[in-house]
């Protein structure tokens with residue numbers, strides 16, 4: 001039974017896909033609640049309140065997926081998640097419209113002094129001259145960050161007759177002209193805009209994007225909006241420029257520290273604020289909760305998640321095509337690691353035939369996760385496989401080849417240690433499934449699953465019989481047996497499979513046999 005912790009206020013109706021999931025129990029409590037057994041939690045659902053830090057991951061060794069019911073993942077240490085193989089998903093577009101509408105509402109309220117006038121009337125005043133505002137019509141709106149929210153805001157602002165000038169390093173001129181906005185540099189926006197709004201994520205690059213230097217390039221009387229993340233506009237610098245009258249006003253939905261407590265900007269009447277309400281509509285909360293609940297359920301049902309921050313996105317269709325090779329790659333990796341007993345320095349993977357049409361990097365990661373599964377303690381999956389290899393000094397190479405060794409598809413892997421190299425190849429055969437077809441210079445053919453014994457021996461009369469006898473004497477039933485050799489009387493290999501695990505006594509007896517060179521018990 002998966003334990004799913006819903007740590008922030010997430011729309012209950014949206015959680016329905018998880019509430020209906022019979023393999024999960026939902027716990028709605030804060031991560032700090034002493035009743036929560038953090039060490040048993042498999043999935044964590046949050047909004048922006050819970051900070052998902054390295055220390056929290058430390059307390060949650062079972063955690064497999066963190067879902068952010070919203071866009072920004074700046075409250076989640078994604079690097080720490082990746083290192084531990086924890087998948088991070090978000091709900092990227094469920095609150096786009098709500099946040100764009102909130103930004104627009106803030107802009108209109110700011111330009112027409114609505115919050116101040118509202119308060120004044122409620123204080124039994126009637127100061128019509130004091131609250132004279134400005135039209136939006138004809139003004140230049142500068143948008144920094146033309147992603148989902150920036151784009152929706154641009155559309156709404158154009159409908160109000162505004163000129164829209166934008167800066168986004170990833171925006172092409174073609175897209176800008178389709179949207180009817182002017183694609184500009186940061187400085188051009190700063191110099192020309194009457195109102196400037198930020199819609200970037202908070203990153204090392206965007207932290208303080210609007211600082212003293214940027215503010216000093218703006219027009220006197222400019223207005224600022226921040227409905228993205230606190231810190232993109234430097235709050236101290238903004239306070240200075242509002243205080244000296246250069247900036248005419250600001251509307252803020254987000255703060256460097258939330259809740260902001262005693263806050264220098266609150267003393268200005270021309271600063272209007274909301275408590276991080278951009279996404280707070282019934283529609284957005286239902287959308288984001290449903291999106292993440294579906295994603296978490298898909299993950300536990302072993303289906304592809306589409307909005308992962310640290311995994312490649314894959315459609316259901318593509319996932320169905322890659323699924324057999326994904327399994328094959330994992331089993332190859334796991335077989336490989338159990339066939340070699342020394343430290344590996346290099347793993348080279350070559351894909352050929354029909355598998356090359358697929359996302360091979362994803363298969364490389366799956367192969368590595370299989371490789372590490374039996375070698376190290378930490379949970380390795382496609383998220384942290386490459387990082388784990390790097391941390392352990394293993395060079396991983398991937399290439400495509402036209403030589404598929406006569407198979408319709410082939411994954412060939414060579415692992416190198418200081419002293420030797422080991423090659424393993426697998427293929428997926430329609431109607432048969434995954435097969436290992438080459439092991440350490442021997443052609444062979446076996447199904448990579450279950451309890452296997454890989455025996456290297458000399459090709460001499462009676463060896464196979466003696467192996468069979470010892471196993472029989474220990475009541476061990478051989479399910480399948482494959483042999484491979486290069487020349488008569490030379491080195492040979494055997495792969496035996498069993499219905500149940502074989503005991504150490506039998507293995508030791510087998511090891512004592514003449515003509516047995518080495519033996520590896522493989523559990524797949």
Ligand SMILES: NC(=O)c1ccc[n+]([C@@H]2O[C@H](COP(=O)([O-])OP(=O)(O)OC[C@H]3O[C@@H](n4cnc5c(N)ncnc54)[C@H](O)[C@@H]3O)[C@@H](O)[C@H]2O)c1
Pocket residue numbers: 070071072092095096099144145146147148149150167168169170171199200201202205206227228229253254276277278279280
């Ligand atoms: N107030 C709220 O409740 C609320 C709700 C939703 C989202 N948000 C915030 O809004 C942000 C934007 O959301 P979105 O869905 O539009 O994201 P998005 O990823 O669709 O758009 C972000 C855009 O910023 C651009 N960008 C990145 N670095 C930049 C830089 N240095 N200068 C200029 N542009 C840059 C990107 O190219 C991208 O186009 C989120 O990261 C989140 O922090 C806030």
Ligand SMILES: O=C(O)CC[C@@H](O)C(=O)O
Pocket residue numbers: 047048069070071072073095276278279280
């Ligand atoms: O959870 C919220 O309400 C805030 C969401 C918003 O900041 C986001 O990044 O999606």
